[in-house]
Amino acid sequence: MKKLYYLLLAICCTLFVSCKDDAWGNGDPAMENIYYVGFEDWGQFKNDVTFEVKQGETVGIPVQFWCEFIRPYDVVTYYYVSGNLVRGTDYEVVDAEGNVLSPDAGGAFSLTWEQAKKGVQNVYIKALNGNTGSFYVQTFDPDSDVELTNQDVSTTVNHATADYEVRVFTQNYRVTVNVVN
Numbered sequence: 297m298k299k300l301y302y303l304l305l306a307i308c309c310t311l312f313v314s315c316k317d318d319a320w321g322n323g324d325p326a327m328e329n330i331y332y333v334g335f336e337d338w339g340q341f342k343n344d345v346t347f348e349v350k351q352g353e354t355v356g357i358p359v360q361f362w363c364e365f366i367r368p369y370d371v372v373t374y375y376y377v378s379g380n381l382v383r384g385t386d387y388e389v390v391d392a393e394g395n396v397l398s399p400d401a402g403g404a405f406s407l408t409w410e411q412a413k414k415g416v417q418n419v420y421i422k423a424l425n426g427n428t429g430s431f432y433v434q435t436f437d438p439d440s441d442v443e444l445t446n447q448d449v450s451t452t453v454n455h456a457t458a459d460y461e462v463r464v465f466t467q468n469y470r471v472t473v474n475v476v477n
Contacts, residue, residue, distance in 0.1 A: 329460040332362040332449075333373040333407075333435055334468035336416055343470045350476055351425045354390065356418035357433055357471055359407060367412035369459050374404035375419055378438040379431025386426035387475060394422065404437070412460070423475045434470040 336358035339345035349355040361373065376399075381387055389397045389405055399405050407417050419433055432438070435454055442451050452469070454462040 328365075329367075331371060331412065331460060331462045332465065333454055333462050334360055334465050335435070335471050336360045337471075338468050339471075343467065345471045346474060347421075347471060348474045348476055349387075349421060349423045351423045351428070354394065354420050354422040355473065356420050357473070358416045358418055359435070360416050361407075361409045361414055363409070363412045363414045365412065367460075369412065371409040371412045371455075371460055371462060373407050373409065373435070373454050373462050374437075375407065376404055376434050376436070376438055377421075377431060378434070379429075381427055381429050381431045381475060385424065386429070387424055387431070387473075388422045390420045390422045392418065392420060394420075402437070403439070421473050426475075428475050428477060430472050430474045432470050432472055435464045436469040 335345060337345045347355045347357055359373075359375065361371070363371070377383060377389060383389065389399075391397055397405055405419070407419070409415065409417075421433065436442075436452060449463045449465060452464045452466060454464045456462070
């Protein structure tokens with residue numbers, strides 16, 4: 297009788313516990329093609345991660361893309377560079393081989409995630425023996441009018457198409473690059 301009691305208790309407990317109630321779970325079709333992008337190092341959730349690059353050198357800044365599925369399409373995410381130093385004079389945005397990259401008409405540089413596979417890619421910044429100082433690399437358009445103190449990630453869209461939407465986190469959208477001698 298005691299074994300039957302424990303068996304019934306275990307069955308009842310199993311019925312009341314379900315992973316489907318998880319708000320971040322995979323059961324919501326509306327969230328199926330929504331992805332997230334941010335810097336790999338979260339800096340205690342304060343956008344306080346700093347990279348240092350010496351004059352004439354290049355620094356790689358890891359950007360992470362979150363997706364749990366392989367898709368039949370590629371996902372494009374964007375990043376922006378802003379601050380007081382001048383691109384082309386004080387620094388350049390380059391690829392892994394050192395080739396200079398150009399932003400699109402809106403000032404964005406892109407990263408492509410083949411088949412929406414999660415992973416990490418680097419953004420490369422090369423200091424050009426110009427001025428020293430600091431600037432930002434960020435996954436959110438600095439000219440956007442969205443309030444970044446808002447904790448509602450549905451408003452922090454990095455890129456959206458008919459196939460997918462990519463969002464950024466307000467705690468992880470910016471890193472600082474310090475160009476030093």
